[in-house]
Amino acid sequence: MEFVAVALISTILLSLGMAGSIEAGYRVGKHRLKKYPESKSEGAGAVESSVFAILGLILAFTFTGTLSRYEHRVKLVLQEANAIGTAYLRLDLLPKDAQDKLRPLYREYVQSRINVFEYYKDRELSNTHFRQSLKLQGQIWEIANASVLVDKNPGIITLVLSSTNDVIDIANERLQATRTHPPIIVYILLFTLALASAFLIGQDMSVNEKRPLLYMVIFCLTISGITYIIIDLENPRLGVVRIDTGDKVLVETLKSIQ
Known part of the structure; x- marks a missing residue:
């Protein structure tokens, strides 16, 4: 719950920050119109379009990358479950004493792998x-390596050691996957562009007599909501969207090799 709380607080602060930026932009726009009622903001539309386009691209690319990493x-x-299952079946190729070890x-290894992510x-x-x-x-590698060298059968050596190596490699891949996230600068850029876009929206709204609160709320909630989903998906072991159900395949693998 600590992660969920931090993520929620961060996105709520972003939403409030955008609301404040819209208000600041609205007041600045009102002041400019009052002081220079006939003035025109040459090139303002191009700047606004560029900022909004970049914000949209950052959101799209970040969300797509996050979803890809989740999958x-x-x-x-x-x-990993398939690699372990294959390696376990190939133990039949080894001498009886090696199999018993x-x-x-x-x-024990499968249980430890389940526990790594369960806790x-x-x-x-x-x-x-x-x-x-x-x-x-x-220990598994040492015993398997010593066992295949007894008969020195090239086929058995290849089958047993390659499958054992796959078990080790996939564990390293899962470790790296948990450490892979967008650089922090991407989140900083996302938050900055969101605030800048909100300010520009506030300026555009200054031509209205009253603040269009509904549109302000929709914009703030949309951007902050997408940002929360991105943060949550990037941490599928801690957030609301979880991949714990995917671990059932390892639990089933453990049952099948009992």
Whole structure:
């Protein structure tokens, strides 16, 4: 809930900031019209169009990238489950004593991988499970590597070690995926353009006798709402939109190898 609260507060502040910018633009526009009633703002339309276009592009590209990363993280869960399932099945190619050593390690490994993301909000506990999974990776690789070298069968070596390596690689990919986010400068630019656009909108509204509050509210809520969705999707383990249901495939994999 801490992340959700921070995200909500950030977008609420953005919405209030845009409302303040609209009000400032409205007052500045009113003052200009009062002082120079016959003046014309040459080129103002081009500037406004440019700012609005850039804001729209930033929102579109950021949202598209965020949605793409969200979908990629979901796919990685399935890929990890498939990699583990394949590696586990290929243990049948190894000697019986090696199988007896590796099968419990794989079950323990899958449980540790589930725990890494199940307790993601508790960073210390999640990191503990992650370190455990790294330790298990080393043990699995060491035993598998030693086992395939007994008979030195090229086919078995390739099948077993390649699938074991895939299990390790996909874990690293999921780790990197959790760390991949838009640069902070993108959010700064987004917030700045939103405020600038609001100011320009306020100036355009200054020709009205009264403030069109409905349009002001719609604009502020739309931009802040999209921004919240972007922030939420970028953190699918902490926000409202979650990918926890995707982890069921790992739970099912664990049950299948019991």
